[in-house]
Amino acid sequence: MLAAALLLAAAGCQGGDGDGSSRPESPFTGEPAGRAPVLAVKVDNAAAARPPTGLDRADIVYAEQVEGGLSRLMAVYSAHLPPTAGPVRSARESDLELLRQFGRPALAYSGVQGRLQPAVDRAPLYPVTPGTAPRAYERSQDRAAPHNLYVRPAEALRAAPRASDAADIGFRFGAAPAGGRARTEQTVRYPAARFTFTWSGDGARWLVSMDGGPARTADGRRLAAATVVVQYVTVRPSRYHDRWGSVSPFTETVGSGRALVLRDGRAYDARWSRPGGGSGTAYRTPDGDRLPFARGPVWVVFAAR
Template sequence: MTKRRKWIIGTIVGVVVVAVAALAIVLTQGPHGQPVPPAAPSQPSPSAGPVFAAKIDNVAEARPQTGLSSADVVYVEPVEGGLTRLLAVYFGSRPDVLGPVRSARSSDIGVLAQYGQPVLAYSGAAPEILPALRSASLVNASPAEVPGAYFRDNGRPAPHNLYVHPAGLPGGTPPPADSVPRFGPVPTAGTPVSAYQVRYPAASYDFRWSPDSHRWAIFADGAPLSTTEAGRLDAATVIEQRVDVRVGEPGESGAVANSPVAQTVGSGEATILRDGQRFAATWNRPAPQSPTRFLTTTGDPLPLAQGPVWILLTAKS
C-alpha cells in the first residue's frame, strides 16, 4: 500500500470517529442543551414491593402535607366543589408519617384495581361507598380497622389534621409485575417546553422544568407545593390523563351530592411531560385489573422518566 493511500484511509477514519463523537454529544443533550442522564431500556421498576396507598387532603388548610416526597406515583383526582385530592401510591418503602388523610371515593377503587391487592389508608367514606370499598380487591386500613395507627395533630384545624403511621398498617402484597410504571429512554417526538398548567374548576397545577434538578417543580394554586419532611415537591414525569368523569356520587360523609368519579378503565388522550419535553400520547386500560399503558400517537410504547410520577386525572373535553 502506497504512503498516499495510507494517508487517505487514515483521514477518512479520523473524520468518521469525529462525526460519531459529535453525534454522541448531541444524543446525550436534552431539548435545552442540558445533559441527559443515561437511561435504561424500558422496564418496570425492579424493586416493587407491597403496594401501599393513601388518600391525602389537598386544600390550602392541609398544606404542607407530610410523606408525599417518597411516593412512587401520585394521582390527582377531582372531587366535589371543583377541588382535588391526592392518591399517593408507594411500591415497597413507606414514609414514617403521612397525611393529612381524608376520605375515599369510588375513583380510588378504580385506580387501585390495577395494582393487585394494595393497602389503602383513608379516613372513612360516605355510607353508600363503604360496601364497594369493603368488597374491592384492597386491604381497608382506615381508623375503623386500624385505629392505633392514626393520630390527630392538634396544631391544625379538623378535619385537616388526621395522620397515619404507615408502619402500623397491614403489610400488603406486591403488585403484578406489569402494573408498575415502565421507565426508559426519552422518545424522539417530543416538543421542548419549560412550563405546563392543568386546571380544575376550583384548583390549578403548574409544572416548571428545572434543568438543574432534571425534574418538574410542582405548584398548586399558584404556590410551590412542599412537604414537611423534604421541602419542595417535584416529579420526573407528569401525565395529564383525560378520562370520562361521571357525577352523582355522594361526597364527604354523604353530605355533598354530585361528587365526580374518574373512569380510569377505557382509553383516551394524554399529555406526558418528561426530560423538558411534552409528548402527545394516548392511554389504554381494557379492564380494571389491566395496567394502564401510555403510547405515542403512532402506537409505540411511551416510557416514563425514572423517578416520581404524577398523574392528573382530568375530564375529557
C-alpha cells in the same frame, strides 16, 4: 441458593436498560428497588391541609377532582415509606376502580360515604382506617380537624400483611423518544383548583405548584416529579354525595383517550389505554409505540376531556 433468591426477588420487576441486567427495579419509578407491598394513601389537598407530610416519598401521586371542583391526591408507596404521611382523608368510588390495577393493595383512608361502604367491602384491597388499625394513625395538635389525621405507613402495612407487592401497571422507563415539543411549564385546571408543573433542568424534575404557589412538604422539600402525565378522562357525576349534598365526581380510568406526557423538559402527545379494571394503563406514542417515562417519581393528573 443465593442466586436463585436474587432471581426470585427480581421477578415481576422491570430489569435494567435493556442490557440484560437482572438488577431489580421498581415498576412504578424505574429506579432500583426490591419487592415490597403497595400502600395507597388518600391525601387531603385543601388549602387548610397544606403542606402535606411524606408526599415526596411517594412513587406515584394521582390527582383527581372531588366535590366543589377541588382536588384530592392519592399517594402510592412501595419502594420508600416515610415515617408519617397525610393529612389522610376519605376515599371515593373512583379510587376503587383505579386501585384494581395494583392487585390487592392496602388503602389508608379516613372513611367513606355510608352508601359507598358495601362497594369498599367488595373491592380487592385491604382497608386500613382509624377504626381497623388505630395504632397506625395519629392526630396532630398543630391543625384543626379534619385536616390533622396522619398515618404511619409501616404500621399500616403491618395491619395488611398480605397486601400485593409492586408489579407492572403499564409504566415503561427508558430513554426519551424522538419528537416532542420543548415545554417548560404546564398547567392543569379544575373548577376550583389548579396544578402547575415547571421544568427544572438543575434537578431534572418538574417542580409542582398548587393553586399558584410552590408545593412543599411539611419539612420544606419542594414536591417534584421526573414524569408528569396529564391523562384526559371522562369525569361524570357518581351516585354518591357528601354530607352537604354535593355530588362526588366519578373519574373513569378504564377505557382510552389522549394524554400529554411531560419528561426532560419536553411534552409528548400520547394515547392511554386500560381495557379493564384489572389491567394496567399503557401509554403510547401516536405511532403506537410504548412511550417510556423518565426514571423517578410519577405524577398522574386526571383532567376532564
